[in-house]
Amino acid sequence: MEMMWSLRHVNIDHLHVGWYQSTYYGSFVTRALLDSQFSYQHAIEESVVLIYDPIKTAQGSLSLKAYRLTPKLMEVCKEKDFSPEALKKANITFEYMFEEVPIVIKNSHLINVLMWELEKKSAVADKHELLSLASSNHLGKNLQLLMDRVDEMSQDIVKYNTYMRNTSKQQQQKHQYQQRRQQENMQRQSRGEPPLPEEDLSKLFKPPQPPARMDLLLIAGQINTYCQNIKEFTAQNLGKLFMAQALQEYNN
Amino acid sequence: MNAVISAPASFFLDKMATPVVSASGPPATPAPAPVAAPASASASVPAPTPAPAAAAVPAAAPAASSDPAAAAATTAAPGQTPASAQAPAQTPAPALPGPALPGPFPGGRVVRLHPVILASIVDSYERRNEGAARVIGTLLGTVDKHSVEVTNCFSVPHNESEDEVAVDMEFAKNMYELHKKVSPNELILGWYATGHDITEHSVLIHEYYSREAPNPIHLTVDTSLQNGRMSIKAYVSTLMGVPGRTMGVMFTPLTVKYAYYDTERIGVDLIMKTCFSPNRVIGLSSDLQQVGGASARIQDALSTVLQYAEDVLSGKVSADNTVGRFLMSLVNQVPKIVPDDFETMLNSNINDLLMVTYLANLTQSQIALNEKLVNL
Numbered sequence: 001m002e003m004m005w006s007l008r009h010v011n012i013d014h015l016h017v018g019w020y021q022s023t024y025y026g027s028f029v030t031r032a033l034l035d036s037q038f039s040y041q042h043a044i045e046e047s048v049v050l051i052y053d054p055i056k057t058a059q060g061s062l063s064l065k066a067y068r069l070t071p072k073l074m075e076v077c078k079e080k081d082f083s084p085e086a087l088k089k090a091n092i093t094f095e096y097m098f099e100e101v102p103i104v105i106k107n108s109h110l111i112n113v114l115m116w117e118l119e120k121k122s123a124v125a126d127k128h129e130l131l132s133l134a135s136s137n138h139l140g141k142n143l144q145l146l147m148d149r150v151d152e153m154s155q156d157i158v159k160y161n162t163y164m165r166n167t168s169k170q171q172q173q174k175h176q177y178q179q180r181r182q183q184e185n186m187q188r189q190s191r192g193e194p195p196l197p198e199e200d201l202s203k204l205f206k207p208p209q210p211p212a213r214m215d216l217l218l219i220a221g222q223i224n225t226y227c228q229n230i231k232e233f234t235a236q237n238l239g240k241l242f243m244a245q246a247l248q249e250y251n252n
Numbered sequence: 253m254n255a256v257i258s259a260p261a262s263f264f265l266d267k268m269a270t271p272v273v274s275a276s277g278p279p280a281t282p283a284p285a286p287v288a289a290p291a292s293a294s295a296s297v298p299a300p301t302p303a304p305a306a307a308a309v310p311a312a313a314p315a316a317s318s319d320p321a322a323a324a325a326t327t328a329a330p331g332q333t334p335a336s337a338q339a340p341a342q343t344p345a346p347a348l349p350g351p352a353l354p355g356p357f358p359g360g361r362v363v364r365l366h367p368v369i370l371a372s373i374v375d376s377y378e379r380r381n382e383g384a385a386r387v388i389g390t391l392l393g394t395v396d397k398h399s400v401e402v403t404n405c406f407s408v409p410h411n412e413s414e415d416e417v418a419v420d421m422e423f424a425k426n427m428y429e430l431h432k433k434v435s436p437n438e439l440i441l442g443w444y445a446t447g448h449d450i451t452e453h454s455v456l457i458h459e460y461y462s463r464e465a466p467n468p469i470h471l472t473v474d475t476s477l478q479n480g481r482m483s484i485k486a487y488v489s490t491l492m493g494v495p496g497r498t499m500g501v502m503f504t505p506l507t508v509k510y511a512y513y514d515t516e517r518i519g520v521d522l523i524m525k526t527c528f529s530p531n532r533v534i535g536l537s538s539d540l541q542q543v544g545g546a547s548a549r550i551q552d553a554l555s556t557v558l559q560y561a562e563d564v565l566s567g568k569v570s571a572d573n574t575v576g577r578f579l580m581s582l583v584n585q586v587p588k589i590v591p592d593d594f595e596t597m598l599n600s601n602i603n604d605l606l607m608v609t610y611l612a613n614l615t616q617s618q619i620a621l622n623e624k625l626v627n628l
Binding site (some may be wrong): 160239245247 | 285370371374477525540542543547586589591594598601602604606607608609612613615616619622623626
């Protein structure tokens, strides 16, 4: 808070517009991010989270993305209800969790002058990282993270499957129990005894816990971002390989 | 709550007044001698004064102090400064807490500047209050054995009028504490100011900052674009004058170099592109566009090299052997591979990439399918 007050003192824009976070190889879709972004967006309508990936930037191009939560997801977070029924009702898919906001860099004239000065003076050579062909370990790391996530996801899916099977089994058991009850009652009635009270079925058969849907959604979103990154990366590398081929052909 | 550093603007003005009267007296020829004299004079402050210097000093003192005083008022004249910079100008630094920058400054002391500092200086200049001619602020960074690296800065509100300068010190302290929470390695290294000249007020502010950090660095960024350039200069203050009398302060320039982190360089490259767009706005480019851009840059570099080679061949430019050697190593760097081997290598790489793309697409469709199933 003090910082904001101090910044206002020197006329720097002090209105909160969001926050930024750095990420490692693109793994940023976590519960913590969701919560923080929700609290920001709840307070201020247009807040964004800027994701900066230093490793991708070292590859050669600035990797900066801005995200906001979609309105649907905002509503779900507001309810604080992450049960499967609520999520199903809201009909959220993993693609529709975050919306990306395009980033535009705008400079003033004076900054332009500064840029010309820097260009003249800075003796640092141009970084040609972007054109290097030996980037397979970057790809390998990405794939490894993707595999980890997919493993987690498959575990969750297995859990979900067992849950489904349990619920259906339970349904059957309930059905059978009811039928037996009815038969007994009919028999008792035929024998003239008072019928047994209908017991509360829900107390007898505890319905199994449905697995947390939110985590599944987050993991799916994360896998999605990984896949996007990998595709971008392979596209770039293919281009570079074709250029190298052209060079070689020219040589020979 | 402003801590006012007013007062001795008069102190400095006094010093300027008296020598000006006698400056007309001494001819120009003793001028080089007095230049050496103040250097040795300040050097002799801790040590006993050698006899000839002592003899020359009182006579030359008024003229001596006039020249450097005038020099302090404007940017230091390059003719005088190397003399004083090279002589071991011992700044009698009071025992200050905190890290000590190495005392004597050999000429060629380097300040390494990160571009983020310049960007925020220009930014705070654009946001200044109405009527303020310049902005000042604090420089933060780290100290090395040979150089000083400035990595961060923040601006400090101040008011400047004809005879008084008020700087909000409380604010500066608070901001520094806040910054220290985030990066505990940063120390106050000095201060910056926009504007073309060094004024008398700068001396006072510099005095304040020398209480915060030993040997503070003063950075000026010329936002008024005099001479059509935005000149960026750094100074360190050195004492000069007659030992035993009131000492004056002179700002000696330092070399400014630019240091970048790798990723910073890439970001700066991107921002530089706004110089070329009409409304100074650019978006972040997509993946293949970046590769295209990088190869275009290399193409430009190659065409410059080709141009040079042609010029040398046609005799317009004389051949330089070192450049020739570089060119040869450049040409030899394209590896000579048997075409078949290259084909297999290329194909296997392409196959790898295609396989990975296929897998990524497969995974995406898989999770989409899962989504649909779960939602049933």
